[in-house]
Amino acid sequence: xxxxxxxxxxxxxxxxxxxxxxGAIMEAKKHPEEISAIYGSCHGIEGLxxxxxxxxxxxxxxxxxxxxxxxxxxxxxxxxxxxxDINDPQYQKILSTIKKHDIGYVFVNGGNDSMDTCNKLSILxxxxxxxxxxxxVPKTVDNDLALTDHSLGFPSAAKHVINLVKEVCIDAACYxxxxxxxxxxxxxNAGWLTGSVDLLPEGERPDLIYLxxxxxxxxxxxxxxxxxxERKGHAIAAISEGIVFxxxxxxxxxxxxxxxxxxxxxxxxSKIVERRLDLxxxxxELSLAQRADVILASKVDxxxxxxxxxxxxxxxxxxxxxxxxxxxxxxxxxxxxKYVAEDISKIANEEATVPASMMAGVTHMAPxxxxxxxxxxxxxxxxxxxxxxxxxxxxxxxxxx
Amino acid sequence: xxxxxxxxxxxxxxxxxxxxxxGAIMEAKKHPEEISAIYGSCHGIEGLxxxxxxxxxxxxxxxxxxxxxxxxxxxxxxxxxxxxDINDPQYQKILSTIKKHDIGYVFVNGGNDSMDTCNKLSILxxxxxxxxxxxxVPKTVDNDLALTDHSLGFPSAAKHVINLVKEVCIDAACYxxxxxxxxxxxxxNAGWLTGSVDLLPEGERPDLIYLxxxxxxxxxxxxxxxxxxERKGHAIAAISEGIVFxxxxxxxxxxxxxxxxxxxxxxxxSKIVERRLDLxxxxxELSLAQRADVILASKVDxxxxxxxxxxxxxxxxxxxxxxxxxxxxxxxxxxxxKYVAEDISKIANEEATVPASMMAGVTHMAPxxxxxxxxxxxxxxxxxxxxxxxxxxxxxxxxxx
Numbered sequence: 001x002x003x004x005x006x007x008x009x010x011x012x013x014x015x016x017x018x019x020x021x022x023g024a025i026m027e028a029k030k031h032p033e034e035i036s037a038i039y040g041s042c043h044g045i046e047g048l049x050x051x052x053x054x055x056x057x058x059x060x061x062x063x064x065x066x067x068x069x070x071x072x073x074x075x076x077x078x079x080x081x082x083x084x085d086i087n088d089p090q091y092q093k094i095l096s097t098i099k100k101h102d103i104g105y106v107f108v109n110g111g112n113d114s115m116d117t118c119n120k121l122s123i124l125x126x127x128x129x130x131x132x133x134x135x136x137v138p139k140t141v142d143n144d145l146a147l148t149d150h151s152l153g154f155p156s157a158a159k160h161v162i163n164l165v166k167e168v169c170i171d172a173a174c175y176x177x178x179x180x181x182x183x184x185x186x187x188x189n190a191g192w193l194t195g196s197v198d199l200l201p202e203g204e205r206p207d208l209i210y211l212x213x214x215x216x217x218x219x220x221x222x223x224x225x226x227x228x229x230e231r232k233g234h235a236i237a238a239i240s241e242g243i244v245f246x247x248x249x250x251x252x253x254x255x256x257x258x259x260x261x262x263x264x265x266x267x268x269x270s271k272i273v274e275r276r277l278d279l280x281x282x283x284x285e286l287s288l289a290q291r292a293d294v295i296l297a298s299k300v301d302x303x304x305x306x307x308x309x310x311x312x313x314x315x316x317x318x319x320x321x322x323x324x325x326x327x328x329x330x331x332x333x334x335x336x337x338k339y340v341a342e343d344i345s346k347i348a349n350e351e352a353t354v355p356a357s358m359m360a361g362v363t364h365m366a367p368x369x370x371x372x373x374x375x376x377x378x379x380x381x382x383x384x385x386x387x388x389x390x391x392x393x394x395x396x397x398x399x400x401x
Numbered sequence: 402x403x404x405x406x407x408x409x410x411x412x413x414x415x416x417x418x419x420x421x422x423x424g425a426i427m428e429a430k431k432h433p434e435e436i437s438a439i440y441g442s443c444h445g446i447e448g449l450x451x452x453x454x455x456x457x458x459x460x461x462x463x464x465x466x467x468x469x470x471x472x473x474x475x476x477x478x479x480x481x482x483x484x485x486d487i488n489d490p491q492y493q494k495i496l497s498t499i500k501k502h503d504i505g506y507v508f509v510n511g512g513n514d515s516m517d518t519c520n521k522l523s524i525l526x527x528x529x530x531x532x533x534x535x536x537x538v539p540k541t542v543d544n545d546l547a548l549t550d551h552s553l554g555f556p557s558a559a560k561h562v563i564n565l566v567k568e569v570c571i572d573a574a575c576y577x578x579x580x581x582x583x584x585x586x587x588x589x590n591a592g593w594l595t596g597s598v599d600l601l602p603e604g605e606r607p608d609l610i611y612l613x614x615x616x617x618x619x620x621x622x623x624x625x626x627x628x629x630x631e632r633k634g635h636a637i638a639a640i641s642e643g644i645v646f647x648x649x650x651x652x653x654x655x656x657x658x659x660x661x662x663x664x665x666x667x668x669x670x671s672k673i674v675e676r677r678l679d680l681x682x683x684x685x686e687l688s689l690a691q692r693a694d695v696i697l698a699s700k701v702d703x704x705x706x707x708x709x710x711x712x713x714x715x716x717x718x719x720x721x722x723x724x725x726x727x728x729x730x731x732x733x734x735x736x737x738x739k740y741v742a743e744d745i746s747k748i749a750n751e752e753a754t755v756p757a758s759m760m761a762g763v764t765h766m767a768p769x770x771x772x773x774x775x776x777x778x779x780x781x782x783x784x785x786x787x788x789x790x791x792x793x794x795x796x797x798x799x800x801x802x
Contacts, residue, residue: 013575043576043577070571071567071568071571072571072575073575076575077575078577162789163696163789164690164694166472167472167473167690167693167694167695168690170471170472170473170693171472171473171693172473173473174475174477174478175444175478175480176444176479183688199790200790203795204793284689285686285688286688287565287584287685287686287687287688288568288569288573288683288685289569291572292568292569293565295568295697298789374789377789379789387600387778387779388560388563388564388699389560389563389600389601390564392567392571392605
C-alpha cells in the first residue's frame with residue numbers, strides 16, 4: 001500500500017543534518033511503489049501540529065545535491081517539547097495531519113530531546129493502532145546520544161573545532177609576551193567537542209582542557225595558568241561551555257527543555273584571571289559555526305549521515321517503528337561500522353558523557369579518546385564554491401495542501 | 402657584493418603573511434651572487450635589537466612549501482614600537498646587529514604601525530649612509546593601509562568572515578522564533594571586513610551592517626532590530642568591533658601603540674537589546690581565526706602575497722629603500738593588478754577607511770563596494786590535510802651566531 005512519508009528536523013542543526021535528509025529522499029525515490037509522497041515538516045514537530053508541510057518531490061535534483069553542503073536545518077527546526085499528557089489537543093492535531101495526508105512513515109532527525117518527541121509519537125501511533133512507522137535519525141554536535149558509537153554531526157563539529165583551535169593556538173603563540181587565551185567550546189554536559197582538541201600535537205594545542213564531566217576548580221585553574229604563562233609567555237585553555245564554577249547565577253536563562261542556556265564561561269573566567277593573576281586575557285567563544293560549518297565537514301560524518309538517512313527509510317519500509325538508527329563501531333583500523341535499529345525508549349532523554357577511561361586527570365585526555373576520535377574526523381568533502389563563497393541549497397518549498 | 406638579508410614579520414598575523422615570507426625566500430634563493438644569507442628576525446624588530454636571528458637557508462624545501470598554509474607569523478611577531486628619539490640606545494643595538502651580520506636588505510612585513518618601524522629604520526640607514534635597503538611588504542586584515550588598492554591578508558580574512566557569517570545566518574534563520582544575533586567583526590577604525598558580508602545574497606546575510614566610519618545610534622539600531630524581528634522572527638546585525646557607542650569606558654585597555662583594545666561591542670549591544678527590547682539575543686564575536694584561517698584563504702590573496710614577497714626582494718636588489726610594495730588595480734574584469742614601490746613615509750601611520758561612495762546609508766553597502774571586493778575573494782587554495790587537520794610548517798629555527 002502506498003503511503004506518504006514526512007521528514008522532521010529537530011533541535012540544533014549540524015553540518016550534516018541536511019545530508020541525512022538527502023539520503024532519506026534519495027532512498028525514498030527508489031520506492032515509488034511504497035512511498036506515495038515525500039514531505040518535509042516545517043519547523044520540526046510544529047509542521048505536523050500545524051499541518052505545515054512542503055513537497056520535497058518538487059525540488060530539482062541540483063538543489064537536492066546541494067543539501068550535502070547546506071548548513072542549518074533546511075526544513076526549519078524547533079525546540080518545542082511535546083506535552084506529557086497524551087490527551088493534550090496537540091496530539092489530536094498531529095493525528096489529524098497524519099490522517100489527512102495518509103502519512104505512513106515519520107522520520108525524526110534530532111538529538112536526545114528530539115528522540116523524546118520521536119518516542120512520544122511512536123507510542124501514540126502504537127496506542128491508536130495507527131499504521132504509521134516512526135524512525136529516529138541521530139544527530140547532535142554534543143555527541144551525547146546513548147546507544148550509538150557517536151552522533152551524526154559531532155565528527156564535523158569536532159573537525160571544525162580542531163582546525164580553528166589550531167589556527168588560534170598558532171596565532172596566539174607568535175608574540176613573545178602573549179595573553180591567557182580561554183577558548184569556549186560547545187558542550188552542555190558532555191565534553192566530547194572540547195576534548196577533540198586533544199588531537200592536536202604539542203605546540204599547536206591548548207595547554208589545558210576542561211570538560212564538564214569533571215569538577216572545575218578555579219584555584220587549580222589559576223595555578224596552572226600562572227605556571228604555564230611564566231614558562232611560555234602565554235597560556236591557552238579550552239573549556240566546555242558547560243563547565244560549572246561559581247559565578248553569577250542570575251545571568252543563566254532556561255530554555256523549553258529546562259536546560260540552562262550556556263555561553264559566557266570563557267568571558268567570566270577571563271575576568272577572574274585578570275583580577276587574580278593580573279595577566280592580559282582574551283576569551284574566545286567559538287561561534288555557531290561549530291555546528292554549521294559545512295566547509296570543514298568530515299567525509300566520514302557526511303557518508304554516515306547519508307547512510308543513516310537511507311537506512312531509516314529502508315527500516316521503516318521493513319516495518320520497524322519506535323527505533324533510532326544507531327552506529328556501532330566494528331573496528332578502528334580499518335574503521336568500519338554497522339547500523340542497527342535501537343529502541344528509542346532507551347535513548348530518549350538519556351545523556352552519554354565522556355567516560356573516565358578517556359580522560360587523564362582534569363586537564364588532559366587519555367589515549368583511548370584519541371583512538372575513538374581519530375577515525376571520525378577523516379576526509380574532506382570538497383565543497384563547491386562560487387565567487388569565494390560556498391554554494392548552498394535554497395528550496396522552492398511548495399506547501400502541501 | 403654579497404650581503405645578508407633579514408625578514409621581519411610585524412603586528413597581527415594574517416592568513417598569508419607566511420606566504421609573503423615564502424615568496425621572498427624563493428626569490429632570494431635565485432640570487433646567490435647578491436644575497437649571502439637569508440635570515441629571519443625573531444619577534445619582529447625585537448630580533449634585530451636583541452641579535453636574535455634564525456637561518457632560513459637551513460630549512461627544508463618541504464617545510465618552506467607549507468608556509469603557504471601556516472597561520473600566525475612563523476618568525477614570531479611583536480607590537481613593539483621604536484622610540485621617537487633616534488639617539489635611543491635601541492637604535493645602536495639594531496645597527497650593531499646589522500653590521501655584525503653584514504645585513505644589506507631588511508624586509509618588514511606589516512601594517513601601518515609596522516610601516517612606522519620600517520620608515521624609522523630606513524631613515525636611520527640613510528642618515529648614517531649605511532648601504533642597507535629597507536623595504537615594506539603590506540599586510541593587515543583591517544585593509545587600512547594607505548596608497549595600496551588593498552592589503553595582503555584582507556581578502557582571506559574577508560573570505561573567512563563571509564563564509565562563516567553565511568553559515569551563522571542560515572543556522573540562525575531556521576527557528577520560527579529566533580533571536581537577535583549580533584556578530585562582531587574585526588576592524589579598528591575601518592569597516593572593510595564588516596562590510597564584506599555584503600557579498601552574501603538576501604536570506605543568507607545580516608539584515609544590518611554597521612561600520613566604524615559612521616556614527617552609531619543605539620536608538621536607530623534598536624528601532625531597526627525591533628522592526629526586522631517583528632517581520633522575520635529573528636534579526637542579524639554585523640558590527641565592526643570599532644563601532645563607537647556609549648558604554649562603560651573603564652573596560653577599555655590601551656596597547657603599546659595607544660590604540661584602545663577592542664572586543665566586547667556585540668556583547669554590550671546584546672545586553673542593551675535584552676534590556677530595552679526584551680528580545681532573546683546571541684552575541685557572536687568572530688575569533689582570531691578571522692586573521693588566521695588558512696583553510697579559507699583566497700587564492701588571489703595568496704598569489705599576491707607571494708608576488709609581493711618576491712618583488713620586495715627584486716626591488717631591494719635594484720637599490721630601492723624606504724619603499725613599500727603597493728598593489729595597484731589595473732582592471733576589474735578581468736581582474737589585473739600591478740605592483741609599485743611607494744614611499745613608506747607617505748604610508749606610515751596613515752589609515753585608509755571605507756569611502757562614503759562605498760556605503761549606502763549607515764546599515765548597507767553601495768554597489769561600488771561589491772565591485773571592489775568581489776575579485777579579491779576568488780579562488781580556493783586547496784590546503785593539504787592529514788587526519789582531518791590542515792598541515793602546517795614547523796621551522797627548525799637554527800639561531801645565527
